[in-house]
Amino acid sequence: MYVVTCTRCGFVLDESRFNQPDWRDCPSCQALLRVEVFPALFKEAAPAQSGHVLVTEGEASCFYHPHKKATRPCDACGRFLCALCDVEFNDLHLCPSCLDSGRKKGHLSNLDNRRTLYDSLALTLALTPLTVILWPFTLITAPAALFISIRHWKTPSSVVPRSKARFVLAILFALIQIGGWGIGFWSLIRS
Amino acid sequence: MARAQKMYRRLPGNAAALASYHRLWLGPDHLLAVRSVGFSEEYKRFYFSDIQALIVQKTDRREILNVICALAAILFGLLTLAISNPVWHGFWIILTALAVFLLLVNWLRGPTCVCHVRTAVQTEPLPSLRRARTAGRVTALLKPLIEQAQGALRPDWLQPRPPSAPAANATMLSTPPVIDDGQPPSTLRSP
Numbered sequence: 001m002y003v004v005t006c007t008r009c010g011f012v013l014d015e016s017r018f019n020q021p022d023w024r025d026c027p028s029c030q031a032l033l034r035v036e037v038f039p040a041l042f043k044e045a046a047p048a049q050s051g052h053v054l055v056t057e058g059e060a061s062c063f064y065h066p067h068k069k070a071t072r073p074c075d076a077c078g079r080f081l082c083a084l085c086d087v088e089f090n091d092l093h094l095c096p097s098c099l100d101s102g103r104k105k106g107h108l109s110n111l112d113n114r115r116t117l118y119d120s121l122a123l124t125l126a127l128t129p130l131t132v133i134l135w136p137f138t139l140i141t142a143p144a145a146l147f148i149s150i151r152h153w154k155t156p157s158s159v160v161p162r163s164k165a166r167f168v169l170a171i172l173f174a175l176i177q178i179g180g181w182g183i184g185f186w187s188l189i190r191s
Numbered sequence: 192m193a194r195a196q197k198m199y200r201r202l203p204g205n206a207a208a209l210a211s212y213h214r215l216w217l218g219p220d221h222l223l224a225v226r227s228v229g230f231s232e233e234y235k236r237f238y239f240s241d242i243q244a245l246i247v248q249k250t251d252r253r254e255i256l257n258v259i260c261a262l263a264a265i266l267f268g269l270l271t272l273a274i275s276n277p278v279w280h281g282f283w284i285i286l287t288a289l290a291v292f293l294l295l296v297n298w299l300r301g302p303t304c305v306c307h308v309r310t311a312v313q314t315e316p317l318p319s320l321r322r323a324r325t326a327g328r329v330t331a332l333l334k335p336l337i338e339q340a341q342g343a344l345r346p347d348w349l350q351p352r353p354p355s356a357p358a359a360n361a362t363m364l365s366t367p368p369v370i371d372d373g374q375p376p377s378t379l380r381s382p
Contacts, residue, residue, distance in 0.1 A: 007248045007307050019243045023249060032249035036330055039341040041243035042348050102246050121230040160199045160216050160225060165283050
């Protein structure tokens with residue numbers, strides 16, 4: 001049933017409070033609410049397809065379920081799939097294996113739910129030790145920042161727009177710090 | 192990055208906590224909620240065809256912050272008047288001005304709220320929408336996109352239930368609405 005509840009107290013809200021231009025109070029806790037509902041609230045989910053059993057010997061069968069009738073090939077690997085194995089994603093029809101490998105290899109960015117921001121890490125390593133107390137640690141953090149920047153330059157960053165500015169700044173600061181250490185050591189050796 | 196720039200558009204609103212930062216982005220067919228924690232980002236996608244409702248609930252956070260800022264301004268103001276040392280006098284004047292400024296900004300930004308997006312499987316908060324005006328703008332932006340994906344809402348779906356229907360907190364409808372989407376009518380399902 002299309003039940004919409006108050007987000008504060010959980011009281012079931014009636015239709016008179018849906019899609020109103022002004023604030024409406026919850027009858028239970030008097031919290032002021034604005035609720036916009038859409039047709040998906042009233043729609044029943046399509047029943048899951050389990051695939052048709054193969055009845056004719058000449059018909060193609062599913063690669064993963066040989067006793068089930070194939071309905072279409074996988075758009076990635078070409079294997080025949082039954083209705084159960086057919087996963088529709090991003091306007092493609094994929095088999096579970098291709099979906100999983102696509103997720104692991106990062107080919108299906110829509111399945112990414114977490115990414116590491118190596119540019120922020122590199123910039124933090126390059127900048128954080130630049131204090132009066134922590135500057136000796138730049139001997140370690142500067143090369144680390146440089147390594148991370150170069151190593152992960154092409155690693156997929158955030159799925160939202162993000163420039164390489166952090167990498168560039170991290171490399172710049174790291175090189176300055178490494179240069180400073182180089183000059184320092186050279187001066188020490190000379191003296 | 193160029194592809195990401197074409198895909199996603201930043202929506203108004205943001206929220207920063209001690210260790211995390213929240214932001215909303217608009218994709219071609221979904222809403223992307225980004226949570227930045229440390230050096231990583233976590234993503235949640237809400238496809239327009241799946242969104243059942245957007246629920247905005249007003250909160251008292253603005254009033255509480257107003258009281259805190261006002262008390263701070265009064266306290267710092269009294270300290271400003273009580274202290275004659277010019278250095279400390281200037282210090283407390285600055286703090287008083289800061290408290291008044293924060294009070295003004297908080298008041299001008301308008302009422303605070305919490306916003307939830309509801310799908311068939313979850314009711315998820317959107318932490319970046321903390322002000323009612325921002326939530327209203329984002330809702331107005333999303334509404335036509337969701338309606339484009341799902342179709343328009345029929346007015347009879349929002350009609351109040353007849354008096355003979357079960358009480359507001361019952362779990363079954365007496366007369367399920369008919370969904371005219373080219374498929375045979377179906378009964379409603381519970382969330």
